[in-house]
Amino acid sequence: MNFANQVLQWFLNSAHWQGDGGIPxxxxxxxxxxxxxxxxxxxxxxxxxxxxxxxxxxxILAINISNIGRAVPSFAVLVIAVxxxxxxxxxxxxxxxALAIPPMxxxxxxxxxxxxxxxxxxxxGMGMRQLAVLWQVELPIxxxxxxxxxxxxxxxxxxxxxxxxxxxxxGLGRFIVDGFGLQDYPxxxxxxxxxxxxxxxxxxxxxxxxxxxxxxxxxPSTSIRKEEPIGTAxxxxxxx
Amino acid sequence: MLATGVVGAVDPWIRWSWISGHLxxxxxxxxxxxxxxxxxxxxxxxxxxxxxxxxxxxxxxxxPIFSLTGILYTIPSLALFSALVPxxxxxxxxxxxxxxxxxxxxxxxxIVVGLxxxxxxxxxxxxGMGYRPLAExxxxxxxxxxPAIVAGVRIATVTTIGLVTVTALIGEGxxxxxxxxxxxRDFKTPLVVGTVLSVALALVADLSLAAAERIFTPWSRARAxx
Numbered sequence: 001m002n003f004a005n006q007v008l009q010w011f012l013n014s015a016h017w018q019g020d021g022g023i024p025x026x027x028x029x030x031x032x033x034x035x036x037x038x039x040x041x042x043x044x045x046x047x048x049x050x051x052x053x054x055x056x057x058x059x060i061l062a063i064n065i066s067n068i069g070r071a072v073p074s075f076a077v078l079v080i081a082v083x084x085x086x087x088x089x090x091x092x093x094x095x096x097x098a099l100a101i102p103p104m105x106x107x108x109x110x111x112x113x114x115x116x117x118x119x120x121x122x123x124x125g126m127g128m129r130q131l132a133v134l135w136q137v138e139l140p141i142x143x144x145x146x147x148x149x150x151x152x153x154x155x156x157x158x159x160x161x162x163x164x165x166x167x168x169x170x171g172l173g174r175f176i177v178d179g180f181g182l183q184d185y186p187x188x189x190x191x192x193x194x195x196x197x198x199x200x201x202x203x204x205x206x207x208x209x210x211x212x213x214x215x216x217x218x219x220p221s222t223s224i225r226k227e228e229p230i231g232t233a234x235x236x237x238x239x240x
Numbered sequence: 241m242l243a244t245g246v247v248g249a250v251d252p253w254i255r256w257s258w259i260s261g262h263l264x265x266x267x268x269x270x271x272x273x274x275x276x277x278x279x280x281x282x283x284x285x286x287x288x289x290x291x292x293x294x295x296x297x298x299x300x301x302x303x304p305i306f307s308l309t310g311i312l313y314t315i316p317s318l319a320l321f322s323a324l325v326p327x328x329x330x331x332x333x334x335x336x337x338x339x340x341x342x343x344x345x346x347x348x349x350x351i352v353v354g355l356x357x358x359x360x361x362x363x364x365x366x367x368g369m370g371y372r373p374l375a376e377x378x379x380x381x382x383x384x385x386x387p388a389i390v391a392g393v394r395i396a397t398v399t400t401i402g403l404v405t406v407t408a409l410i411g412e413g414x415x416x417x418x419x420x421x422x423x424x425r426d427f428k429t430p431l432v433v434g435t436v437l438s439v440a441l442a443l444v445a446d447l448s449l450a451a452a453e454r455i456f457t458p459w460s461r462a463r464a465x466x
Contacts, residue, residue: 003326070398073405075416076435079423081377083431159316163406166423174324180409185326192323196315203314 007193021174024192030198032173033164034157037093041100041153046146051104053112053142054134062109069102074160082167092164097183099160100153107149111142144214151206158202161194172198255429262430265416270437271371273414275443279336284343291344292383293349293377302352309345317342317406325410335407343396350392354385362386371374390453395444401442405434415441 008015017023052058077098081091115138123137139146165173172195179188212221259266291309295302312320320338328334358381368381382389405416413420415434422431454460 002253040327051295067446070395070402071439071446073416073419073435073438075405075408076419076431078381078430079419080435082423083426137439159318161319162316166409173318176318180322188322189326190320195319196323199314199316199319200311215306 002072003186003189007080007189010186010190018220020170025172026170026172027194027198030161030173031066031159033089033092033096033169033171034202035155037096037157038100038150038154039163040093041097041157042104042150044097045101045104046108046236047151049108050112050142050146052105054138057114059113062105066106069099074099074156075163076087078160078163078167087168087212089169089236090169092161092169096157096160096164100157103152103156104146104149108142108146109153111149113168114145117140120121140215142211143216147206147210147213150187151203151210154206155199158197162233251426251428253428257331260427261379266437267417269413269434270441271414273401273404273416273438273441276332276339276407276414277333277400277441280339280400280404281343281393283336284340284347284357284396285393288344288347292355293329293415293455295348296352300374306345307350309341311343312341317340317403318409321407322411325344330410330411334410335404335412338407339403343400346396347389349457350388350395351385354388354392355381356440357388358384360466367376383449383457385442386390386457388454390449397445397449398442401438403443404439432434 015022019025049062051161074095078092078095081095081098083093085094119137119141120133123133128136161171162173162176165171165177174192175191176188176195179185179191257275264449291305294346295305318336321334324337328337331420362384366376371380404414405410405414405419406421408416415438418430418434421436422428422434
C-alpha cells in the first residue's frame, strides 16, 4: 500500500539479493573496503601515536591532528582524492585512510600519556628495560584508549564509505546514490536503513572489543566512559 | 559548462578568473553555510539543555537519552538525510533535522559532564547560603559548567560545519554545493574554494567560541594565571 510497503517489497525482491549489484555483495564490498582502510590507517597511525606518547615529543601535533581532521569535511577529502587519483576504488581507499588516521594518532598518544608516571618508574625500578616497559606496562594500560581511537575511526570509515558511492565506487551507498539518480525512493530508503544498521553493528561490536581489550584490573565497576567530557583531553576518544 | 571550456588544457587547482567571476555565488554559499550551521547548533542547544538537565538529574532517563542520541550520532549523514527525503523532501527542514540530530549527543554529554563536575562542597555552600534549587542551578551549577558546555558547543559547531557540505546532495549544502559542483563537472577551482572556506569557517568559529568562553568565565582565567 504505502511507502513502508514499497520498501518492504524492495527488500523481498530476490533480484536485489543476487549478483554484483546485490545486497550481499554490496555489503561485502562495504566491509572489505572499510576494513582495509582501517587496517592501513592503523599501521600508519598507531606506531606514530604510540612513539609520540612514549617519547613525549610532538604531543601538540598528536592532539591537534584530530582537531584539524574534524574541521576538514570528509566529503571534500573524498572529492579531492578523486581529482588526484581518478574515480573508483583507489581514491575512496586513500580518502578513507586519510580520515581514519587522526583519531588513532591522538588516542594512542593520549593513551600512552595517561600512563601514570609512578607506574612507569616502578617498572623501571623493577629493572625492566625500555622495550619491556613499553610492551608490558605502557601498552596494556593504554590499550583501552587506543581501541577507542580505532573504534572512532572504524565508525567514521563505515559512514564515509557510503559517500564513496558518489565517486563511482560500490558499497551500500550505491543503493542510496542510485535511488537518488533514479528517483527510486524505496531503494534509496532501503539503502539508508542498511547503512544505518551496518554502522550500528560496527559501533556496538567495536565497543565490545574495546571492553575486552581493557585489562581486568583497569575495568571500571560502573560505566565511567559515559562521564568523560567531550572536548577535554579525552575528547578524541569519544567524539572525533 | 565551464568544464567543457577547459577540456584539453590541464585543469589547474585554482583558476582565479573563475573566482573573481563568481564572487556572488561563493558569498551566497558561504552565507548559507553559516546559516545552516547556526540554526543547527542553536536548535540543538534548545533541545539539548532541557534533555541535559533531565539526564543530569534522573538516572532513569539518562540511559535512554544517551542511547538514543548515540544511535542518531552513529548513523551516517548520507543515510540519515536520504532516509528523511521521502518524508520531508529536498528541503532545508531535511537538512536541519539531520544536522541537529548530530549535535545532540555532543551537547547533552558535555552539559551532563559539566554539571557533574561542580564540586559538592560548592553546591552545599550555595544551599547553606539559602539558594533555592532554581537559583542554585542558574547562578552556581550552570556557570561552573560553562567550560564543558562551551567545549561541547565548539565540537558540535565544527562537526556541523563539516556535515553541512554533505547536504549539497539534497540540494542545500552551502559551501558543499561548490564541492559537489567541482565533482560533477570535474573542475577543481570550486572544489578548492569550497574546501578552503569550509575549513577556514570551522577554525574561525572554533576560535571565536573559545574567545567568547574566556570573556564569559573571567574566574577561570584568574585561576589559570594564579
